[in-house]
Amino acid sequence: MNLITHPVLFKTSIFGLSVLTTSITLANAREIAKQSVKDDAITLQSVVVTGSRKNIKSALEASAPVDIVSTTDLLETGESDLSKALAKLSSSATLPTSPGGGFSASIGAGIALRGLNSEQTLILINGKRRHTSAYFTRQTFAGARGSAGTDLSLIPISAVERVEILRDGAAAQFGSDAIAGVVNIILKSKDQGGGISYQAGIYSQGDGEQHKLNAWKGIKLPNDGSLTLALDVGKKDTISITNPDTRVFYGSKPNPKSKYQEHNTPYRKWNFGSPEVKDQINLSYNADLPLNDAIALYSFGTYGHRKAFGENFYEPPSTPGLLNQSEYFKDRYPDGRVPLSIVTIDDFALTIGAKAGDQKTGKVDAFATYGRNKVHTDQGNGINPSYGPDSQSGYSLGDNIFSQLNTGIDYSRNFSTSWLYSPIIFSAGALYRWEEYQQVAGNPIAYTRGPFYNPSPVSGVGVPPIYAGITNEDSRKINRDVYGAYIDAEADVIKSLNVGVALRSEKYSDFGTTTNGKLTLKYDFNPEFSLRGSASTGYRAPSLTQLGYSTYSVQTVDINGVWQDVQQRTLIAGSEAAKLLGGGELKPEKSTNYSLGLVWKPAKQTSLTLDAYQIDIHDRILLSDNITGSIVSNTFQGTEYSKINNVAFFNNLLDTRTRGAEFSLKHDLDLQQYGILKLNLAIAGNDNEITKVRNAVTSKGQVISSSLIAGRNTRSLIESAAPTSKVTTGLLWNLGDWSVNTAVRRYGKWKILNNTDPSLDQTFGEQWVADLDIGYKADRFVKGLKFNIGAVNLFNSFPDQTVSAAPYGVVKYTLNSPEGTYGTYLYARASHDF
Numbered sequence: 001m002n003l004i005t006h007p008v009l010f011k012t013s014i015f016g017l018s019v020l021t022t023s024i025t026l027a028n029a030r031e032i033a034k035q036s037v038k039d040d041a042i043t044l045q046s047v048v049v050t051g052s053r054k055n056i057k058s059a060l061e062a063s064a065p066v067d068i069v070s071t072t073d074l075l076e077t078g079e080s081d082l083s084k085a086l087a088k089l090s091s092s093a094t095l096p097t098s099p100g101g102g103f104s105a106s107i108g109a110g111i112a113l114r115g116l117n118s119e120q121t122l123i124l125i126n127g128k129r130r131h132t133s134a135y136f137t138r139q140t141f142a143g144a145r146g147s148a149g150t151d152l153s154l155i156p157i158s159a160v161e162r163v164e165i166l167r168d169g170a171a172a173q174f175g176s177d178a179i180a181g182v183v184n185i186i187l188k189s190k191d192q193g194g195g196i197s198y199q200a201g202i203y204s205q206g207d208g209e210q211h212k213l214n215a216w217k218g219i220k221l222p223n224d225g226s227l228t229l230a231l232d233v234g235k236k237d238t239i240s241i242t243n244p245d246t247r248v249f250y251g252s253k254p255n256p257k258s259k260y261q262e263h264n265t266p267y268r269k270w271n272f273g274s275p276e277v278k279d280q281i282n283l284s285y286n287a288d289l290p291l292n293d294a295i296a297l298y299s300f301g302t303y304g305h306r307k308a309f310g311e312n313f314y315e316p317p318s319t320p321g322l323l324n325q326s327e328y329f330k331d332r333y334p335d336g337r338v339p340l341s342i343v344t345i346d347d348f349a350l351t352i353g354a355k356a357g358d359q360k361t362g363k364v365d366a367f368a369t370y371g372r373n374k375v376h377t378d379q380g381n382g383i384n385p386s387y388g389p390d391s392q393s394g395y396s397l398g399d400n401i402f403s404q405l406n407t408g409i410d411y412s413r414n415f416s417t418s419w420l421y422s423p424i425i426f427s428a429g430a431l432y433r434w435e436e437y438q439q440v441a442g443n444p445i446a447y448t449r450g451p452f453y454n455p456s457p458v459s460g461v462g463v464p465p466i467y468a469g470i471t472n473e474d475s476r477k478i479n480r481d482v483y484g485a486y487i488d489a490e491a492d493v494i495k496s497l498n499v500g501v502a503l504r505s506e507k508y509s510d511f512g513t514t515t516n517g518k519l520t521l522k523y524d525f526n527p528e529f530s531l532r533g534s535a536s537t538g539y540r541a542p543s544l545t546q547l548g549y550s551t552y553s554v555q556t557v558d559i560n561g562v563w564q565d566v567q568q569r570t571l572i573a574g575s576e577a578a579k580l581l582g583g584g585e586l587k588p589e590k591s592t593n594y595s596l597g598l599v600w601k602p603a604k605q606t607s608l609t610l611d612a613y614q615i616d617i618h619d620r621i622l623l624s625d626n627i628t629g630s631i632v633s634n635t636f637q638g639t640e641y642s643k644i645n646n647v648a649f650f651n652n653l654l655d656t657r658t659r660g661a662e663f664s665l666k667h668d669l670d671l672q673q674y675g676i677l678k679l680n681l682a683i684a685g686n687d688n689e690i691t692k693v694r695n696a697v698t699s700k701g702q703v704i705s706s707s708l709i710a711g712r713n714t715r716s717l718i719e720s721a722a723p724t725s726k727v728t729t730g731l732l733w734n735l736g737d738w739s740v741n742t743a744v745r746r747y748g749k750w751k752i753l754n755n756t757d758p759s760l761d762q763t764f765g766e767q768w769v770a771d772l773d774i775g776y777k778a779d780r781f782v783k784g785l786k787f788n789i790g791a792v793n794l795f796n797s798f799p800d801q802t803v804s805a806a807p808y809g810v811v812k813y814t815l816n817s818p819e820g821t822y823g824t825y826l827y828a829r830a831s832h833d834f
Helices: 026-034 071-075 082-089 327-332 544-548 576-580 630-636 712-719
Strands: 066-070 121-125 160-166 181-187 194-203 210-221 225-236 276-290 295-311 340-358 362-380 395-415 424-441 476-494 497-508 512-526 529-540 551-559 562-570 589-603 606-623 646-648 650-670 676-693 725-735 738-747 750-752 762-764 767-777 785-792 825-833
Touching: 066 071, 066 082, 071 082, 071 160, 082 160, 210 276, 395 544, 424 544, 476 544, 576 630, 606 712, 650 712, 676 712, 712 750
Parallel strands: 121 181, 562 646
Antiparallel strands: 066 160, 160 181, 194 210, 194 825, 210 225, 225 276, 276 295, 295 340, 340 362, 362 395, 395 424, 424 476, 476 497, 497 512, 512 529, 529 589, 551 562, 589 606, 606 650, 650 676, 676 725, 725 738, 738 767, 750 762, 767 785, 785 825
């Protein structure tokens, strides 16, 4: 891991806010970009563009904390997807990495910063807003439940030049979603060269075999332009660390009249965890075509495809419903069944734009970005008895589709004044964003009654009512328009004091107008020591996924100590059914963000930063508990919803406050003939607190306690389910052709509360995880050839096992375990740069 700060090479323009650095002509920018970037013993040159407009030489000079992650850093984590690699490198980042069941584990969770949800972190590609996933995380992940984050695993690592992580509230600069910070992914822009690598790995227990091929190529275009192509292709076998299913099937005594006797089913050990992934391919391009010294066209895009096969909870032949079916259904699944969630994701994004102008008249960046994410789900090993003995066992459960169009125009110019120490770096712009969310119904066999349906409790054909799917009732399409404008200015008022202000106003077609601002200050006491701080407001409208999602499924829940399958429906917030239980119309989140930090550079090769922050969120959007029991049955009795006995819906019942601090220390040591040593230490800790709780009021005027909607478990997901602290350390040693990279992460304690039984509350202890990567450059044999071997979780560290091991005593680890649930991952990689 190497998060060393780097000098600035060029200027770029960002959507909604031109987060600008050095102001140079396009011609000069092309000449600088052509220069080879050479690593000396101490400093890796790169570009810092996110978080400051000033002509800075390193991230340490920015008014807010920014981390820089290089491609080498990402590869040396041993991870094959971008989101997991970033979570290991940044102490501020969180990402669910533990078993998530059949469907949930097939959807890439979004990365989150500063202990908040992934939707409160904005993702940019080359400074342009990235679209989110069409599906949200429904499982009980800290920082993820109810969030439709951006799936970074669909972006090839080989396409990435670097990643810049701005750890500061930036909604006034970048727009909605930047409450916790910004992750800006900069793609390679090369007119020559290329590289290819192949990595294979397996977990120490013998499962989870993975293969990944990465490649990129730079191509020269006319007028000193460039085109960079990249891809990755891979697959992964299923991973599972579970306890055997010890349930007794067909009771304790065999039934002599039945040919289906109690037997040792092959599903005593069933998989639960990371699904099998096939047909994964990610593609990208990044192009720049200058027309002359003042005008340039640019475009970039990505395409990602992935198909995952996730195993759900095993249903033995004695499962209520299957047991009551006629014999031909038992013949189909004589040993019971493991329902499969087969999830296919297709994702693409395209950006086109033009930059024009010069330093005297100002520079203009006009662009348009379109992105689309489609999640298609099929049921495998399915059954709907009401369609008869020849009914399908595989069928579509429907599609979730999210589309987004971003357009904007940015103008920037430096204005010299006699009363300020430096010119005013001014930027202004206008934007338009269109978003659409669509649910497409699945095959009717997933949610309707067939011709063999008989409600008789004796024959019971079709009595367990289907298993999952988007129904015709759920099928819908909703959209919104967002118009906005911003101004931004930054200058050195005096030699030692930099001041930045930003103001942004946006109008939502469904939530009205909002205006937010930000003030940043940085004071340099001397070249070695600085103070920096910011104050800002933020605004996040509910995502269209949160507004438009509803579906039917069967959830496995604990009812009076017995795990049972119940009908579950996620209701649209503000719908008639939701209002009967106190679910009102969703409101936007509003936030305030304060930060204060220091930067100390006691020596040329040493830097230390410390930043403290507080984030207050009013009307925080969260997904409710799965509400069950008499409150549901009594409320829905006599209504068209009477068959529903488990519901969830989005709400705004809680306000929260997040306080934290982040520390980093970097030191480079030149050992002369013994090589170069780079050391990094980062510590992040935060405390999340629910500051206000509002009771719900039903459409009939009845007051419902918020504890029934946001129970002890949901509240613990906010306040205690994430580790109290995260420490990342890295030591990179280079000597000649050899490199040794070690990384150690420490996760603090965390706690999960049970909704109904406090005796099942559990505090999980701290965990240490160590990685090792050893590299050898084989230039003496083939120029550009390199070999790496490594281990993720070298010492086979595991988190504490869950006390309940629910359901059925099978699951060893909770979904909130930060990492390590699969044990040690061993890998080898061969790469060739040309």
